[in-house]
Amino acid sequence: MFRSYDGLCGIGELAERAGVSVKTVRFYSDSGLLPEASRSAGGHRRYGADSLERLRMIRSLRALDLSVPAVRRVLDEEDAGREGGALEDAVAGQLRALGTQLRALRWREAALRSVRECPPAERADRLRLIGAVTAPPSTAPLARFWRGWLPPRMPARAVSAFLEVAVPQPPEDPGPDQVLAFARLSAMVSRPCDGDGPTQPHAHKAAGARASAVLYAGLAEAYDLAGAEMRRGREPYPGEALDGFVDAYARARDTADTPVLRRTLARQLAADPRIDRYWELTAELVSPPGGRPEPTPGSAHDWLLAALEGQAGAGAGAALTE
Structure with a gap:
């Protein structure tokens, strides 16, 4: 009282x-x-x-x-x-905001360590490269890059599904090398492109929005299967993953999976433009420090292409000896 x-x-x-x-x-x-x-x-x-x-x-x-x-x-x-739920909503909102702040602090700490640990002569360039990335980092530039690379008029659901696979998410608690990899990735996709934009492989140019959606959905499944084989340490070989890979192209082209298609596809994919650097940096970003590189769509594609080329070459050799 x-x-x-x-x-x-x-x-x-x-x-x-x-x-x-x-x-x-x-x-x-x-x-x-x-x-x-x-x-x-x-x-x-x-x-x-x-x-x-x-x-x-x-x-x-x-x-x-x-x-x-x-x-x-x-x-x-x-x-x-x-x-x-006023109190519950307020606390949940604060937890989200705090999580964002903590991610930003962890990212800044790793960025500063990356600058400190590089040779003194490289620090100014390293600082400019890393300083161009927000904390916590945004993947919007990467998504814009792929939206320009994908075939036009693809269904929004198919585009979103592809972006989930192709756009790597920065780790919650990154190391200095991962911060550097993401900064280089952001710089790569933000550079002006020659011509009208990123060059898409000719083998991926399916006819129409539906065919494009079929192609990329099939490729995503094939990359998942190939990634599982890569984690087991398997060398490229003809199997379920390769069958799904070829089937995606066959269905998009409304044709059958035949030895002729496989040989043609192997030649086309081998000659198509590549963005290997993107996938190399992605692997650095998503793989645990010092651990086995985590498969990416790019490395899974290379694994499948190697399996396809090996099968196509073996098939062509057998045809010559018959």
Whole structure:
């Protein structure tokens, strides 16, 4: 209870009991978070017995860095006797924001270590390269690169599925080498391209949006199968992964999977333009430091192409001896 005869207290006593300044109590009152019970004849604020507990609740919510509007929603819900989600939503929002801040700090720490650990003569260039990347890093430039590379008019769902495979996600707790790999990747896709944009392999130029969607969906499945074989340390060989790989091209071209198609496809894919550097940097980014390189769509494609070339070459040799 307060010391006064009427059970109310002034702003000074409330501030003293709560361990805050008078200015803080006045701010919360003016913000509508801490209602006054009445005013004295001289116009001074008077607070009821429940104000102390309410003030402590406000302080606890503010200590979680909740905004004044968020605190008001929580208190309004409590005043109404509802068990709503205002507090849960506010805490969840703060956790998301804190997670973003922590990722940014980890990224900055690894970036600074990358600059510190490189030879002194390279530090200025390293700093400019890494400094061009936001913290936490954004994958938007990589997505734009692939959107320009993909066939036009592909269904949005097919494009999104491809981007999930082709755009690597930066690690939550990166090492200096991974920060450098992502910075180089971002610089690579942000450079102006010759002509109208990134060059797409001729073998990928399917006719129409539906055929393109069929092709890339089939390739994604084949890359997954090949990636599993690569993790086991298997050398390229004809099997389920290669069959799915060729079948994706066959269905997109509305033709059958034949030895002739496989030999033609092997020649076309071997002669097509490549973006090996993109996949090399992607592997550096997604692989654990010092561990086995994690398969990427690019390395899976190379594994499948090697299997296809080996099979096509063996088939051509057998045909010559018949």
